[in-house]
Amino acid sequence: MDWKSLAETLFGSDRGLTLQGDFLQGEVALDGEPLTVVGTTGHAPIGVRLALAQARAVLDTIARHPGRPILLLIDTQGQQLRRRDELLGINRAMAHLGMAIDLARRRGHRVLGLVYDQALSGGFITSGLIADACDALPQAEIRVMRIPAMSRVTKLPEDMLTELSRANPVFAPGVENYVAMGGVRRVWSGDLQAALRQALADAPTEDRRALDGAERGGRRLAADVMARVLEAP
Structure with a gap:
């Protein structure tokens, strides 16, 4: 679904x-x-x-609208793979974006992410995955890294990673x-405006991703490890 169709479905119009360029x-x-x-x-x-x-x-x-939902x-296809952006400090710019979203949450803004098309790599990590909750449309495509790229980074054979991916959502x-895994809270279907209304109403104020992953069986150890670290002297 393109952004104009989505806006008309959610708000009745794309006016406003x-x-x-690609910035909405x-x-x-x-x-x-x-x-x-x-x-x-795009x-x-x-x-x-x-x-x-x-x-x-x-x-x-x-600054201008305290408490307004975002x-x-x-x-996104992920971070810009270009020498110019690397030289300008893309890591710091993306960290700045993540910190701005985190600040909004701390100031009482409900921040909701919606993957309506594609979400890859760092472009997703510093936006939707830092929101209070991130939801998705059924046709969305989400991944952090393709298996061939994962193979190059981990030095593990592609066949092994492909086999692991069949049983473990992490891969x-x-x-x-x-x-x-808990990274996406829910998938919207049916009345999308009602789904948005509900998503904003019950957006969590605490990070539940690890707990959701444990409850859903897709990320079994993260919540337990986090609890043990917090309990450590």
């Missing part, structure tokens, strides 16, 4: 949203209440420019696997 932002209303939308489209690679633009939109909302619309792409 502006598109500059603006103010919409849900049930008469204002909502800030920040996101990307499978955007997140470079320094895009990361800083998103961070600025989040920080402006914190919806992150996610469609496998796909919306269902991210739901099992």
